[in-house]
Each structure stands twice: as structure tokens, then as C-alpha cells.
Amino acid sequence: MKRLLKRGRVVDPANGIDGVYDVLIDGDRIATVGRDLPGDGATVVQIPKGFIVCPGFIDMHVHLREPGQEHKETVASGTAAAVAGGFTAVACMPNTTPINDNANVTAYILARAAEAGLARVYPIGAVSRGSKGELLADIAELKKSGCVAITDDGHPVATALLLRRAMEYAEMFGMPVIEHCEDPSLKGDGVAHEGYHAATLGLRGIPGACEALGVERGVLLSELTRSAFHVAHMSARASLRAVRKGKEAGVRVTCEVAPHHFTLTDESLVSPISYDTNVKMNPPLREAADRDAMLSGIADGSVDVIATDHAPHHYDEKKVEFDRAPFGIVGLETAVSLSLDRLVHTGVIRLPRLVELLSVNPARILGVAGGSLSPGTPADLTILAPDLQVRIEASRLRSRSNNTPFDNWQLRGGVAATFVGGRPLFVDPDAGLVV
Amino acid sequence: MSLPVIPNVNETPVVTALRRKDLLSIADLAPDEISLILDTAEAMKEIGLRPIKKVPALRGKTVVNLFFEASTRTRTSFEIAEKRLSADTLNIAAVSSSVAKGESLADTTLNLEAMQPDMIVLRHSSSGACHLLSRLCRSAIINAGDGMHEHPTQALLDAFTIRERKKRLAGLKVAIVGDLLHSRVLRSNIYLLTKMGADVWVCGPPTLMLTDVARFGVHATSTIDEAIADSDVIMLLRIQLERMEGAFLPSLREYFNVFGMTEARLRLARPNVIVMHPGPMNRGVEIASEVADGPYSVIHDQVANGVAVRMAVLYLLVGGVKHETAA
Numbered sequence: 169m170k171r172l173l174k175r176g177r178v179v180d181p182a183n184g185i186d187g188v189y190d191v192l193i194d195g196d197r198i199a200t201v202g203r204d205l206p207g208d209g210a211t212v213v214q215i216p217k218g219f220i221v222c223p224g225f226i227d228m229h230v231h232l233r234e235p236g237q238e239h240k241e242t243v244a245s246g247t248a249a250a251v252a253g254g255f256t257a258v259a260c261m262p263n264t265t266p267i268n269d270n271a272n273v274t275a276y277i278l279a280r281a282a283e284a285g286l287a288r289v290y291p292i293g294a295v296s297r298g299s300k301g302e303l304l305a306d307i308a309e310l311k312k313s314g315c316v317a318i319t320d321d322g323h324p325v326a327t328a329l330l331l332r333r334a335m336e337y338a339e340m341f342g343m344p345v346i347e348h349c350e351d352p353s354l355k356g357d358g359v360a361h362e363g364y365h366a367a368t369l370g371l372r373g374i375p376g377a378c379e380a381l382g383v384e385r386g387v388l389l390s391e392l393t394r395s396a397f398h399v400a401h402m403s404a405r406a407s408l409r410a411v412r413k414g415k416e417a418g419v420r421v422t423c424e425v426a427p428h429h430f431t432l433t434d435e436s437l438v439s440p441i442s443y444d445t446n447v448k449m450n451p452p453l454r455e456a457a458d459r460d461a462m463l464s465g466i467a468d469g470s471v472d473v474i475a476t477d478h479a480p481h482h483y484d485e486k487k488v489e490f491d492r493a494p495f496g497i498v499g500l501e502t503a504v505s506l507s508l509d510r511l512v513h514t515g516v517i518r519l520p521r522l523v524e525l526l527s528v529n530p531a532r533i534l535g536v537a538g539g540s541l542s543p544g545t546p547a548d549l550t551i552l553a554p555d556l557q558v559r560i561e562a563s564r565l566r567s568r569s570n571n572t573p574f575d576n577w578q579l580r581g582g583v584a585a586t587f588v589g590g591r592p593l594f595v596d597p598d599a600g601l602v603v
Numbered sequence: 604m605s606l607p608v609i610p611n612v613n614e615t616p617v618v619t620a621l622r623r624k625d626l627l628s629i630a631d632l633a634p635d636e637i638s639l640i641l642d643t644a645e646a647m648k649e650i651g652l653r654p655i656k657k658v659p660a661l662r663g664k665t666v667v668n669l670f671f672e673a674s675t676r677t678r679t680s681f682e683i684a685e686k687r688l689s690a691d692t693l694n695i696a697a698v699s700s701s702v703a704k705g706e707s708l709a710d711t712t713l714n715l716e717a718m719q720p721d722m723i724v725l726r727h728s729s730s731g732a733c734h735l736l737s738r739l740c741r742s743a744i745i746n747a748g749d750g751m752h753e754h755p756t757q758a759l760l761d762a763f764t765i766r767e768r769k770k771r772l773a774g775l776k777v778a779i780v781g782d783l784l785h786s787r788v789l790r791s792n793i794y795l796l797t798k799m800g801a802d803v804w805v806c807g808p809p810t811l812m813l814t815d816v817a818r819f820g821v822h823a824t825s826t827i828d829e830a831i832a833d834s835d836v837i838m839l840l841r842i843q844l845e846r847m848e849g850a851f852l853p854s855l856r857e858y859f860n861v862f863g864m865t866e867a868r869l870r871l872a873r874p875n876v877i878v879m880h881p882g883p884m885n886r887g888v889e890i891a892s893e894v895a896d897g898p899y900s901v902i903h904d905q906v907a908n909g910v911a912v913r914m915a916v917l918y919l920l921v922g923g924v925k926h927e928t929a930a
Contacts, residue, residue, distance in 0.1 A: 362814055
């Protein structure tokens with residue numbers, strides 16, 4: 169089957185394209201991108217004026233929770249959330265039960281993903297066996313079974329030595345090491361950013377230096393091993409400084425920022441309500457200077473990727489005392505609207521840069537398909553309605569969990585449709601696009 | 604200043620002027636609400652001096668004292684206050700409750716709530732636990748200390764005690780010395796005293812200082828002599844004995860040498876200074892016994908006033924609303 173997407177604004181920075189073009193999809197592949205392509209035999213999809221056609225978005229930091237924590241999320245519900253949020257692919261973290269440190273768990277996740285038939289799923293394996301920080305996991309086996317990177321996310325890799333070895337070893341397979349950067353002793357029992365608001369509420373603090381120490385360690389080891397090192401969910405301005413320094417020195421370091429870290433600050437601890445466990449995540453919401461630093465890093469290219477750190481938790485788990493609640497919020501279905509509203513419409517970045525952050529760079533860092541609309545590549549596309557008025561409703565999220573601090577937010581810009589392998593797996597009925 | 608509201612059996616109760624269902628924090632209170640509580644407490648104190656220490660202000664009201672942390676002073680004080688106001692009271696301690704069976708705070712509370720209490724007095728080790736309850740419950744919630752956050756009735760009884768001695772709060776120099784970081788008593792006192800116009804100085808080692816302390820509207824120093832110089836009130840905070848573990852302090856002995864309140868140090872304060880402590884005290888750590896037992900100490904007044912202040916809070920939150928009782 170052929171589909172011809174007519175006259176959309178095609179933004180494909182990998183091919184230097186930004187203009188009104190037609191995109192011809194043949195089966196599950198992109199056939200051509202060009203002007204006034206003939207419609208012969210193809211289903212013609214008129215792209216409304218102003219809508220953006222771009223390579224599918226890839227969220228490289230997602231917790232799908234399966235196997236073992238299906239009450240929070242499943243591969244099926246998580247990938248449904250992904251396509252609804254404009255993501256054609258997600259990379260899922262290994263902190264499932266059991267940990268994804270072997271081929272069986274990886275194969276299980278991939279089987280569930282194939283069954284669901286929604287967003288593509290790229291498993292990320294554990295650095296260490298059981299993520300315990302002692303022995304390396306069988307990384308070649310993980311690679312062979314489909315893992316695209318390794319991490320002990322949830323925690324930093326336990327020792328500098330183990331992180332060094334993981335980098336050296338994974339480099340053999342071209343896999344980056346993704347690090348949850350944190351100094352455990354400085355984190356202690358902290359539950360919120362160490363600042364004025366946590367002090368007023370009597371919440372134990374986690375300083376930005378706690379994260380930046382982990383970033384510095386990784387950058388130094390990446391330099392030592394000449395291996396690819398990726399900083400997960402960066403939040404602190406000191407971390408950004410370390411990444412910039414590393415990049416200037418030619419170190420192979422990349423980093424991602426989550427939408428909540430470029431949108432919110434620790435003021436959310438007290439407003440609109442105090443002690444909302446849906447503003448508890450790790451790393452925590454930091455102060456305005458950190459949030460602004462994340463925006464500047466996104467604007468100047470120091471930040472490579474926007475990734476959600478989608479961390480679903482059941483409402484029972486969040487409906488507890490603040491210090492007992494688990495860290496994390498869902499992000500797949502809010503990321504694109506937040507990015508359009510807070511980054512594009514405010515003039516922090518322009519659309520081609522957004523596509524780099526959400527598609528080109530995650531594909532490149534993980535070494536996976538996508539990131540461009542080159543002929544012959546899989547027809548994974550995200551179509552944006554940049555002026556659509558979107559109201560976030562936690563109760564209507566496709567995710568099995570609704571732990572978001574953005575409930576009832578009104579945002580400008582949303583996802584009109586998501587195509588994976590040429591199939592329109594999500595179409596927003598309110599956007600006005602008929603596929 | 605409004606007149607004291609006296610819960611007299613022969614009078615129609617006056618409608619409360621507290622503009623809230625719960626008492627979660629001092630940070631929420633307006634200065635006139637603080638004054639109202641303190642004025643009401645004066646009338647309540649008189650009840651405690653009567654031969655029959657009981658009035659029917661809370662007759663038919665059910666108050667649950669839900670304590671998830673060990674407490675003798677505060678729990679007893681609330682219970683006496685409730686009984687003097689004729690409330691039906693119920694004490695639940697964490698160890699004897701279903702919490703030991705793994706029930707969540709929300710479920711425990713909703714089960715209690717189903718039995719129609721009018722008020723829940725909560726002590727909990729997690730900051731913000733009473734905010735969670737407040738969102739779940741119809742009952743009025745009184746915060747009897749939540750984690751490191753606030754202990755509002757302690758600050759109110761401290762203010763009452765200061766006002767009793769000094770006849771005012773505005774313009775007094777109040778030095779608060781000790782573990783600032785972990786202290787809920789400190790936070791409530793800072794909010795209350797700064798709202799009422801006192802000049803508040805906080806003092807402790809930098810390891811135990813509040814983050815961004817300047818934004819709290821107080822003077823902060825680690826030099827004890829500077830904090831207590833010409834002070835009208837010195838308030839000492841408890842040093843938890845486990846503070847050596849997070850490397851907050853080298854030793855209790857060293858703490859006493861640098862920050863301990865001794866008679867010699869006391870001479871830097873005003874001659875009529877009062878010394879306060881919310882208890883329980885560590886003699887020889889934050890306070891020398893000679894000071895604790897000396898003429899400047901008002902520590903037992905604080906405890907006595909705690910009952911009156913808690914009566915005032917209970918009354919203004921629940922007793923002040925219209926009664927159905929045919930008194």
C-alpha cells in the first residue's frame with residue numbers, strides 16, 4: 169500500500185530539508201520526498217497547513233516496567249502511550265523485575281513489543297549482573313539479543329572501576345554506556361532538590377553537585393577509555409558545565425534532558441499544592457538557575473536529546489507520605505506538547521532543532537534506524553500540529569499510570585498523527601488530520 | 604486585638620475566626636489568627652486553675668490522637684487539653700495500629716474517618732503527612748509535628764510563654780540555637796516570630812544550617828556569642844544523639860564546647876533573658892544543667908502553657924463552630 173502525504177512542512181534536518189514537500193510512503197518504507205509528487209495509486213493524505221511532517225520521535229529513556237511491575241505499565245500500555253505522544257520508538261530501561269541483564273528478559277520484552285505492534289522498542293541492558301554493581305552482565309549476549317545500550321539506571325554504576333570496564337567493553341559492540349549520574353553518599357536520604365523550598369517543607373535535600381559529580385566521573389572515564397558516554401536525565405547546571413567542558417575537549421559525551429527539567433522548578437514543591445508526590449522524581453526538580461541552564465543547553469546544542477524518563481507508578485504507590493513515595497513521573501504523552509509550548513513557541517529553539525533533539529540525535533546515539541526521512545528507511549513519522557490547543561488530562565492518558573504534575577495544563581502544540589512502519593498507529597481526532 | 608473568647612457553658616459559643624479547617628502549619632496563619640489563638644489560650648489557661656478543670660466546649664466531639672512517633676509531652680498535653688474541653692478522645696499509637704500490618708497512612712486514616720471523628724491530631728515522622736491527611740479527610744487535622752517540617756502548637760505555646768513574660772513579641776531579639784536543619788520546632792518558630800515582628804537570630808554549625816537561610820527572614824550565624832548578645836529570649840533546640848552519623852558533628856562534647864548554653868554565655872544576653880527548650884533536653888549537650896534549672900529557665904512554663912494553647916486551637920477549630928448541644 170502506498171500513502172502520499174501532500175504538502176506538509178517537512179522538517180528533516182538529517183537531509184537538510186525544511187520546506188513544503190510531499191512524502192510518499194510505500195509499504196513500510198519512505199519512497200520519496202519531493203515537490204508535487206504524482207498520486208498514482210497512493211492514498212492521498214492532505215496535510216493541513218502549518219502541520220509538520222518529521223522523522224519519528226525516539227524516546228531513549230523510558231521505563232516500560234515489564235516484566236514484573238505490570239501494575240505500573242506494560243510494554244503494550246507503554247507503547248500505546250508512546251505513539252499517542254508522537255514517539256515511534258522507545259528505549260526501555262533494564263530495571264524491571266527481574267533486571268534485564270540477560271537474553272531471556274530482552275527476548276521477552278521484544279516479544280511483548282511485537283505482540284503489541286505499536287511503537288518500536290529498543291531494550292537497554294544492565295551494565296552489571298542484577299544491576300548490583302559487582303560483575304559485568306553478559307554484554308555481548310545482550311547486544312546479540314537486541315539491546316542497544318547498557319545502563320544500571322535507577323542508580324549510578326557502583327564504582328569508577330566498573331564504569332570504566334563497562335565503557336571499554338561495550339565500545340567493542342558500539343554500545344554507549346548510559347549513566348544515571350549521582351554520588352550516592354551526597355544523595356543520602358534526599359527526596360527533593362536541596363534548596364529553599366525543600367528547606368521550608370522539611371524535606372531532605374539532594375544538591376546539584378550530587379549529579380554533577382557523577383557526570384564529571386563519567387566524562388573523565390569516557391576520556392580515558394575513548395568510549396561513548398551518555399548522561400541520562402540531566403538536571404543541574406553544574407552537570408551541563410561538565411558536559412560542555414568534556415565536549416570542548418573532544419570527549420565522546422552526550423546528554424539528555426527531560427521535559428520536566430526544562431519546564432518546572434522546585435517551586436512546584438509548594439505550589440499549587442505542597443508535598444505533591446507527582447513532583448517527586450530523581451533527579452529532582454531544581455531551582456530556576458538550573459532550569460534556565462537546561463534551556464540554554466538545549467538552545468546552544470550542548471544538550472543532545474530530549475528524553476522523558478517516563479516512570480509510571482501506580483496511584484497507590486504515590487498516595488503516600490512524600491518521603492515514602494517512589495521517584496518518577498510519566499512523560500511519554502506530555503513531552504511533545506511541552507517541547508512545542510516551552511521551547512519552540514517561546515523561541516528557545518526552532519523546529520529543525522527540536523527534530524534533532526527528539527529524533528536525529530537519539531537515533532544516532534543508540535545506533536538505531538530512524539532520525540531521517542531518507543528514501544528506503546522505515547516509514548516512521550511524527551506529524552505535529554504546532555498550534556493545536558492541548559489540555560493534558562491525567563485520567564485520559566494511555567499509560568497505565570497517571571502520575572503527572574501536568575494535569576490540566578493547557579499547552580500550545582501537539583501530535584496530529586504517528587506513523588510506524590507506514591501505519592498510522594495514532595491519529596488525534598481533534599487535530600483535523602484525515603489519514 | 605480581639606477580646607479573649609471564653610468558652611463559657613452559659614454563653615453561645617462565638618464562631619471561630621480561624622479561616623481554615625485544619626492547623627497544618629504556622630506558615631499558613633495570618634498574624635491576626637495567631638493573636639486570636641494566643642488570646643484564646645489566656646482564657647483557657649484560667650480553666651486549668653479552677654477546682655473543676657472542665658468545660659463542655661467540645662462535648663460530643665470525637666478527637667483522635669494519631670501518633671506515629673513516640674511522644675510523651677505533646678500527646679499528653681493534647682489529651683489533657685481535649686479532656687478539659689470534654690471531648691471524647693482516642694489515642695492510637697503506631698505500634699498498636701494496623702500500620703504494623705503494612706497498611707498505608709491513607710487507608711488507616713480513611714478507616715478512622717469512616718467512624719466520624721471531628722478532629723485528628725497527627726504526629727508523624729514524614730514531613731507533609733498531615734497535608735496528605737488534610738486532602739483525604741473531612742475531619743479537622745491538627746499537626747502535632749510532621750517530620751522536619753513544622754510543629755505549630757509548639758511554636759504557639761512558645762509564643763504564649765514569651766508573651767506572658769515579655770508582654771509582647773514584636774521587637775524582641777530571639778536567638779534560636781541548635782540543630783536547625785532537622786528541627787520542625789525551628790521552622791514553626793521562625794514563621795511565627797517573624798510574622799509577629801520579632802528579631803529572630805538562628806545559630807548552629809554550618810552542617811546543620813537551613814538551606815538558603817537568608818530567605819527565611821532571619822539573621823543566621825554560627826557564632827553563638829553574636830546570636831545571643833543582648834537577646835531577650837534564648838531558645839535551645841535538641842541535638843539528636845545520632846547526628847554524628849551523617850558527619851554533622853564530630854562529638855557531643857565538641858558541640859557543647861562550641862554551642863552549649865552555659866551560665867557564662869548567658870551573661871551576654873539581656874539581664875532579664877528567658878531560656879526556653881521544647882524538650883526533651885540533653886543536659887550537657889545543648890544546655891548546661893545550671894541553666895536548665897536556673898532562674899532564667901521557663902521550660903516548665905512552656906509545658907504548662909502547652910495545655911492552654913492546645914485547648915485554644917482545639918476550640919477554635921472545632922468548638923467554635925455552631926453547637927447542636929443544648930447546654
